[in-house]
Amino acid sequence: MSDYLETLETSNNPENLSENLLANLIQVKDVTKKYRLGNNEVEVLHGINLEVKAGEFVSIMGQSGSGKTTLMNIIGMLDRPTEGSILIKDIDITKKSQKELVDFRRRTVGFVFQQFHLIPSLTAYENVALPLVFSGDKDNSAVESALERVGLAHRMHHKPVELSGGEQQRVAIARAVVMKPKILLADEPTGALDATTGSMIISLLKSLAGDMTVIMVTHNSELAEYSDRIVYLKDGNVAE
Amino acid sequence: MRLHSLVLKDISRRKTKLGLAVLSVVIAAAAIVAVVTTFSAATDGLYEESNKFGANIIVRPEVTTIPLVAGSTSIGSLSTGENYIEESEIPRIHTIQNNSNLAVVAPRLYGVAELDDSSVVIMGVDPEKEKTLKPWWKIQGHWMAAKTPEKTEVMVGSDIAGPLGLKEGSPITLSQGNISIDAQVAGVIESTGGNEDGYVILPLATSQYLLSKEGKVSSLEVRALCNDCPVEEISRQIEEVFPGLEARSMSQIVETEMAVVEHTESSAMAVSIITLLVSTLTVASTMLASVNEKLKEIGIMRAVGASNRQVVSMLFFEGAIIGIIGGGIGFAIGTAASSIAAPMLVSVSPSPMWEILPAVVGICIVTGMVASIIPAKRALGVDPAEVLRSV
Numbered sequence: 172m173s174d175y176l177e178t179l180e181t182s183n184n185p186e187n188l189s190e191n192l193l194a195n196l197i198q199v200k201d202v203t204k205k206y207r208l209g210n211n212e213v214e215v216l217h218g219i220n221l222e223v224k225a226g227e228f229v230s231i232m233g234q235s236g237s238g239k240t241t242l243m244n245i246i247g248m249l250d251r252p253t254e255g256s257i258l259i260k261d262i263d264i265t266k267k268s269q270k271e272l273v274d275f276r277r278r279t280v281g282f283v284f285q286q287f288h289l290i291p292s293l294t295a296y297e298n299v300a301l302p303l304v305f306s307g308d309k310d311n312s313a314v315e316s317a318l319e320r321v322g323l324a325h326r327m328h329h330k331p332v333e334l335s336g337g338e339q340q341r342v343a344i345a346r347a348v349v350m351k352p353k354i355l356l357a358d359e360p361t362g363a364l365d366a367t368t369g370s371m372i373i374s375l376l377k378s379l380a381g382d383m384t385v386i387m388v389t390h391n392s393e394l395a396e397y398s399d400r401i402v403y404l405k406d407g408n409v410a411e
Numbered sequence: 412m413r414l415h416s417l418v419l420k421d422i423s424r425r426k427t428k429l430g431l432a433v434l435s436v437v438i439a440a441a442a443i444v445a446v447v448t449t450f451s452a453a454t455d456g457l458y459e460e461s462n463k464f465g466a467n468i469i470v471r472p473e474v475t476t477i478p479l480v481a482g483s484t485s486i487g488s489l490s491t492g493e494n495y496i497e498e499s500e501i502p503r504i505h506t507i508q509n510n511s512n513l514a515v516v517a518p519r520l521y522g523v524a525e526l527d528d529s530s531v532v533i534m535g536v537d538p539e540k541e542k543t544l545k546p547w548w549k550i551q552g553h554w555m556a557a558k559t560p561e562k563t564e565v566m567v568g569s570d571i572a573g574p575l576g577l578k579e580g581s582p583i584t585l586s587q588g589n590i591s592i593d594a595q596v597a598g599v600i601e602s603t604g605g606n607e608d609g610y611v612i613l614p615l616a617t618s619q620y621l622l623s624k625e626g627k628v629s630s631l632e633v634r635a636l637c638n639d640c641p642v643e644e645i646s647r648q649i650e651e652v653f654p655g656l657e658a659r660s661m662s663q664i665v666e667t668e669m670a671v672v673e674h675t676e677s678s679a680m681a682v683s684i685i686t687l688l689v690s691t692l693t694v695a696s697t698m699l700a701s702v703n704e705k706l707k708e709i710g711i712m713r714a715v716g717a718s719n720r721q722v723v724s725m726l727f728f729e730g731a732i733i734g735i736i737g738g739g740i741g742f743a744i745g746t747a748a749s750s751i752a753a754p755m756l757v758s759v760s761p762s763p764m765w766e767i768l769p770a771v772v773g774i775c776i777v778t779g780m781v782a783s784i785i786p787a788k789r790a791l792g793v794d795p796a797e798v799l800r801s802v
């Protein structure tokens with residue numbers, strides 16, 4: 172726990188931050204995505220180029236249907252681009268096999284969704300422990316420190332239905348960071364929350380940025396202001 | 412927390428839904444266990460019965476034999492030539508190593524005699540010993556006594572008694588060459604379907620006199636008494652003691668009945684296996700339904716790091732658990748069912764066959780895992796990007 176905070180603190184230190192910012196952690200190169208709808212092909216992303224530095228906190232904004240979720244899924248390796256490539260730490264993940272990707276993704280990215288997507292039958296603790304279960308990690312100490320980090324150590328034996336929306340989203344954030352990934356992807360993390368709770372979640376994400384690269388999709392320009400940079404997507408193109 | 416505890420949690424949450432799948436495995440397992448238990452008890456019972464009644468081993472001179480037919484009734488085979496066993500040597504049989512298993516040694520003398528101008532097969536026996544060998548014979552009249560000075564008693568098979576109108580108390584005269592004896596019918600043996608239907612049975616000494624074979628017998632019928640008798644071994648020991656005699660175990664009757672039992676068993680087993688196939692489908696459809704319900708959860712697990720292999724092994728584990736529970740309960744129910752049904756069906760009381768428990772549970776586990784294949788394919792088709800996108 173303290174280790175974790177320390178790393179967070181040291182990396183929030185401006186000196187380290189600038190050093191980290193030198194490196195491009197994520198490089199999206201000419202990414203297109205086409206979906207097949209019956210006989211029609213729909214191109215959702217038209218050659219996206221985007222670079223995100225280590226420790227950066229980037230907001231992505233854009234109209235509904237502009238391809239934000241699609242881009243997030245591609246960066247997060249849940250989906251593959253039709254063309255183009257994604258480099259993470261200079262490793263081209265589009266060249267990796269499905270099997271190789273599983274472990275790489277486990278250790279590299281954490282996801283936070285608008286709908287929290289917790290498993291209802293599992294307690295907060297168990298939900299946070301899931302990534303460790305799948306990675307075969309037997310040391311569960313990271314679970315408690317992650318829950319402490321989001322301020323929910325005292326609710327860890329509660330099931331999602333017994334938690335408020337904001338609390339559920341904090342559990343989801345704890346689950347996303349429990350493996351200490353380099354990248355945190357949050358797709359409209361405040362979309363299902365009221366304004367106050369929403370800004371609380373954003374400050375939490377902001378406090379995680381630095382050690383982690385945070386990319387957040389939001390429709391709320393006020394919340395987007397918290398980030399280091401805002402990227403606009405318009406009809407599948409970047410309009411920064 | 413481990414992968415399998417995740418599955419166990421999930422199973423306990425969906426108890427009622429999975430109940431149907433478990434129930435179908437229970438039914439199949441119970442059917443199989445009931446069939447196996449009942450029929451193995453029936454088979455055991457048959458052997459036991461064959462041990463209790465009738466001879467297990469026939470000892471006779473080692474000669475070429477010819478089949479002998481009296482009327483339409485086959486009476487087996489009869490030794491040719493002058494090969495007989497000396498009555499005085501019979502006690503030597505008790506020097507074999509398994510002597511303690513020899514319950515009855517009954518001497519027999521076969522021959523042909525004239526009765527009312529026709530030839531009949533006569534069998535000389537020791538009435539006391541024969542009675543213990545053939546407890547199932549129903550006699551109209553009474554069992555003949557051993558030779559008594561006043562009168563000679565004989566028993567006749569139903570195929571002979573019928574045409575000649577013989578019944579208890581009828582006087583008959585048997586002759587062979589120029590020897591003849593007057594006797595009285597003590598009783599008629601109700602048809603057994605066996606060779607004795609065509610025999611006239613008389614005390615050994617009388618038959619020896621009639622056939623001029625004093626001190627000789629044609630064969631010995633030996634009843635070995637023990638569970639799981641090493642009949643072949645006893646036969647071998649007898650042959651060792653009596654060079655020139657052959658001892659043959661007589662399991663043919665049992666084998667015929669066994670064939671009937673086995674035929675019935677295989678029909679019952681076929682039905683059970685169909686039940687098992689049906690239960691595989693039930694488990695598969697239940698699990699498929701549960702996978703469909705959990706598409707989102709599967710997507711979440713994929714998104715937080717579950718590999719294809721982990722998703723599949725979770726489902727296989729779930730299938731196996733259904734199999735274990737179903738197999739265990741099925742074993743208990745099948746055992747209980749057979750202990751109720753078997754006494755009525757095959758008049759034996761079976762005891763639980765613990766030795767088949769592992770195999771039964773094993774089969775059920777395989778059933779559960781086979782049933783998981785289609786649900787697993789469905790789960791692998793889950794695109795996390797897609798299921799998590801839909802709100």
Ligand SMILES: Nc1ncnc2c1ncn2[C@@H]1O[C@H](COP(=O)(O)OP(=O)(O)OP(=O)(O)O)[C@@H](O)[C@H]1O
Pocket residue numbers: 206207208213215233234235236237238239240241242797800
């Ligand atoms: N599996 C799919 N098949 C076909 N079209 C799809 C599929 N997934 C997404 N789309 C289409 O791709 C486009 C971009 O979708 P995406 O979800 O990325 O938009 P978004 O910017 O996240 O929108 P929102 O703000 O509403 O979440 C939409 O027009 C959508 O209908």
Ligand SMILES: [Mg+2]
Pocket residue numbers: 239240241358
């Ligand atoms: Mg979206």
